[in-house]
Amino acid sequence: MQPERMADIRNGSVFRGSVGNDTVISTAAGFQFGKMKPTDWQINNASTSHKSLTEGRRADQVKHESQTAAKTAEKTSYLTQSDVTKKLVQRMQDTEQWKSELLRAIQDLIAETDLLLSQKRRLEKALAASEVPLHITTECLKNRERRQNSDSVEDNVEIALFKVTGCQTYMPSEDFSNFLTKLLLHLY
Secondary structure (H helix, E strand, O other): OOHHHHHHHHHOOEEEOOOOOEEEEEOOOEEEOOOOOHHHHHHHHHHHHHHHHHHHHHHHHHHHHHHHHHHHHHHHHHHHHHHHHHHHHHHHHHHHHHHHHHHHHHHHHHHHHHHHHHHHHHHHHHHHHHHHHHHHHHHHHHHHHOOOHHHOOOOHHHHHHHHHHOHHHHOOOOOHHHHHHHHHHHHO
């Protein structure tokens, strides 16, 4: 130990504690708590008061900053929520519009399909109704083709028979029945 400190301990030196309390070590009476002088007490009290005021100001400052941060966060949350709500409402309106457009398109497709089915039924009836006259007309044309030199004449009757078959002029390789059959198959 240093000689100065030894002298302080023998004379009853004052040491500061960690919480600001002063203790006196007296060699005569062992360890005991000593009383402070009024000036020391005033200095200690002023120091403690100053620390309390400083910490109080700091606490008020932290409280004010916290309140400001909370208000800012609340305002930001409100604005964000408002923006998201607007976007969701717009999205819902867009979705409803798309839904109505799709429903309208589906109804149009159903109407078009119904129209095509009715046309298909009409074609099937026309095909069924034309089979017998077409068969008779084809037989008549075959009989006319078998005619010999002077009997082979292209007259009004033959021209009318060609018009009835129709396919001889426009589609030489197919007859009218095959044409209607293919048309019906295409509609499926």
